[in-house]
Amino acid sequence: MSKVIVLSDAEVEKVLDEKSVIAAVEGAYRQKSDNRAAVWPMVFYEFEPGVADMDIKSGCLEGDNIYGLKLVSLHVKNKEAGLPELMGTTLIFNMKTGEPEALVNAGYITKLRTGAAGAIGVKSLARKDSKELFVIGMGAMVPFQIAATLISMPGIERVTMIEPVNPEKSAGLVDGIREIVDTVMERSGIRRTAVLEGISSMEEGVRRSDVIITMTPSRKPMIQKEWVKPGTHLSCVGSDMSGKQEIDGHIFENARVFVDDLEQAVNVGECEIPIKEGLFDKEKIVAEIGDLLNGKVKGRTSDEEITIFDSTGIALQDLTVAALALRKAKDKDMGCVVEV
Amino acid sequence: MSKVIVLSDAEVEKVLDEKSVIAAVEGAYRQKSDNRAAVWPMVFYEFEPGVADMDIKSGCLEGDNIYGLKLVSLHVKNKEAGLPELMGTTLIFNMKTGEPEALVNAGYITKLRTGAAGAIGVKSLARKDSKELFVIGMGAMVPFQIAATLISMPGIERVTMIEPVNPEKSAGLVDGIREIVDTVMERSGIRRTAVLEGISSMEEGVRRSDVIITMTPSRKPMIQKEWVKPGTHLSCVGSDMSGKQEIDGHIFENARVFVDDLEQAVNVGECEIPIKEGLFDKEKIVAEIGDLLNGKVKGRTSDEEITIFDSTGIALQDLTVAALALRKAKDKDMGCVVEV
Numbered sequence: 201m202s203k204v205i206v207l208s209d210a211e212v213e214k215v216l217d218e219k220s221v222i223a224a225v226e227g228a229y230r231q232k233s234d235n236r237a238a239v240w241p242m243v244f245y246e247f248e249p250g251v252a253d254m255d256i257k258s259g260c261l262e263g264d265n266i267y268g269l270k271l272v273s274l275h276v277k278n279k280e281a282g283l284p285e286l287m288g289t290t291l292i293f294n295m296k297t298g299e300p301e302a303l304v305n306a307g308y309i310t311k312l313r314t315g316a317a318g319a320i321g322v323k324s325l326a327r328k329d330s331k332e333l334f335v336i337g338m339g340a341m342v343p344f345q346i347a348a349t350l351i352s353m354p355g356i357e358r359v360t361m362i363e364p365v366n367p368e369k370s371a372g373l374v375d376g377i378r379e380i381v382d383t384v385m386e387r388s389g390i391r392r393t394a395v396l397e398g399i400s401s402m403e404e405g406v407r408r409s410d411v412i413i414t415m416t417p418s419r420k421p422m423i424q425k426e427w428v429k430p431g432t433h434l435s436c437v438g439s440d441m442s443g444k445q446e447i448d449g450h451i452f453e454n455a456r457v458f459v460d461d462l463e464q465a466v467n468v469g470e471c472e473i474p475i476k477e478g479l480f481d482k483e484k485i486v487a488e489i490g491d492l493l494n495g496k497v498k499g500r501t502s503d504e505e506i507t508i509f510d511s512t513g514i515a516l517q518d519l520t521v522a523a524l525a526l527r528k529a530k531d532k533d534m535g536c537v538v539e540v
Numbered sequence: 541m542s543k544v545i546v547l548s549d550a551e552v553e554k555v556l557d558e559k560s561v562i563a564a565v566e567g568a569y570r571q572k573s574d575n576r577a578a579v580w581p582m583v584f585y586e587f588e589p590g591v592a593d594m595d596i597k598s599g600c601l602e603g604d605n606i607y608g609l610k611l612v613s614l615h616v617k618n619k620e621a622g623l624p625e626l627m628g629t630t631l632i633f634n635m636k637t638g639e640p641e642a643l644v645n646a647g648y649i650t651k652l653r654t655g656a657a658g659a660i661g662v663k664s665l666a667r668k669d670s671k672e673l674f675v676i677g678m679g680a681m682v683p684f685q686i687a688a689t690l691i692s693m694p695g696i697e698r699v700t701m702i703e704p705v706n707p708e709k710s711a712g713l714v715d716g717i718r719e720i721v722d723t724v725m726e727r728s729g730i731r732r733t734a735v736l737e738g739i740s741s742m743e744e745g746v747r748r749s750d751v752i753i754t755m756t757p758s759r760k761p762m763i764q765k766e767w768v769k770p771g772t773h774l775s776c777v778g779s780d781m782s783g784k785q786e787i788d789g790h791i792f793e794n795a796r797v798f799v800d801d802l803e804q805a806v807n808v809g810e811c812e813i814p815i816k817e818g819l820f821d822k823e824k825i826v827a828e829i830g831d832l833l834n835g836k837v838k839g840r841t842s843d844e845e846i847t848i849f850d851s852t853g854i855a856l857q858d859l860t861v862a863a864l865a866l867r868k869a870k871d872k873d874m875g876c877v878v879e880v
Binding site: 201202204206207208209210238240241243245247252254256258260267269271273274275278281283287289291293295296297298299300303304305536538539540 | 541542544546547548549550578580581583585587592594596598600607609611613614615618621623627629631633635636637638639640643644645876878879880
């Protein structure tokens, strides 16, 4: 008989802030680099390709004394029934005893930890004097990319964004995103000073930016190499499945490339297609981001260099943030305790 | 926000009976044979070999409209802290929507479903006139093997059993097992009529039996081929990990062999070592047990034949039984409902 704490999405939202999540995700990347964490093989199953599937990502983190898994399901037809298309559930266990400790809704955590990932790439690899951020994608994950990046890079003055499928709608979507960005930043005790703008020209967005974050489910490159200014950093966050690609593979040719997990990046990340097309060699991946955070490798080597962080999303992000939510919920006596 | 029902081991014990579990496990095997169920790749990780490990078994069952996973952990040092060495947790989801439905303690279910597996092998493959059952192993899983087999084979008159490591202790362990067997059978509305006996000679036990069930963590064969009577059926239930072996590999040479899952049997089941030693060819496995239950293949072909059921334990058993517990708990308004 174990006591398990169950945390709903609303409870997670009450206890977590993006700034703490960034620190937790950095900690997970560092533990991985120190061999104090492991990512286990992903289980993926398609009930009906593109319509219904599920994946189980799992792993362990010594520093958090946990192991566990996140199961994410996609059921496109849920829309008709008024249910979310994507649902995620995280289950964590005590690493020393194997006891189940918490069942946590993974929805809000996924947004926070994915935002943290993009921002950690920016903070570690972008030029310190970066002022212009361009975000491709205007979906539910995007406000968290923006908030996390503004928290990590207070020098950013303007964020432009584009809805790549319907670029003419970009301007109209900004207000909704701004509201969430402001809320997320305020919960971290930080007031936004950057201007947020929606634009309709992909080329213009790329040409004027110091930092680019891609956060879409695209399966074909949306930006061309010749648009990218020297010194630009790109955090590619959308590609997390074989066949997905957001940026021109040629951008990899002279870029300094980091990943969250070597195996995942090569198989399902933004690196996948450039490698398969022979435009990039996996041996040229400098390192996993945790090695950079731990000072084992050098990040950006010049102000002219293009840098890329290929963030595929690893279980350790979800697990460390679920553990953080659990600790905070316990402190505040929140969550439902059940015996299992 | 999904409503999840949490069932503790005590609650599972209140709602489930072995007879219903046998029917459910047969249903899972049949669905697998009909391609209406899938077993997904197992995730296995050793924190410290032999001391601490965990595995995640997962899959889906169309007929139950569920998918999910069971995570089982082994932490040998838990004994010192007064915690169980083995702990298991099952999480099930609605297959049509992906919503989490239940978090269920897997402890009692594992005993019931493993007992059911051994008994289904016996019922489908043993001679109908079998009277003598011999069980090797006297651990916590054994009463369920015995009860499920007596429920399935009312003609069995005597059950002998042996504790293979300390055979002289066998007789003294019978009372404890008898008590659990009687309770498990009574919950299925069946009174035990067979005699239960502990014996100290492995050879004697094998020589006099019509049916043998092996339920140990042995890593070397405990019974020799020349002891086995013509017409004997063996349900080998203990081997579930590479390196485990309970019976002489030569017994496979002329036996009619069925398995629960081809891949698992060849990699981690009783078949593994005979195949690796060249004593048995995996092409000679007749079929998975679900094909037999569905009448796609013939079972025993003569009264003289040796039959073997290699039961490695598959996620579908755990999932279908957890779904059964969930339905019964809902009917009885039991379990703790939480929002996640």
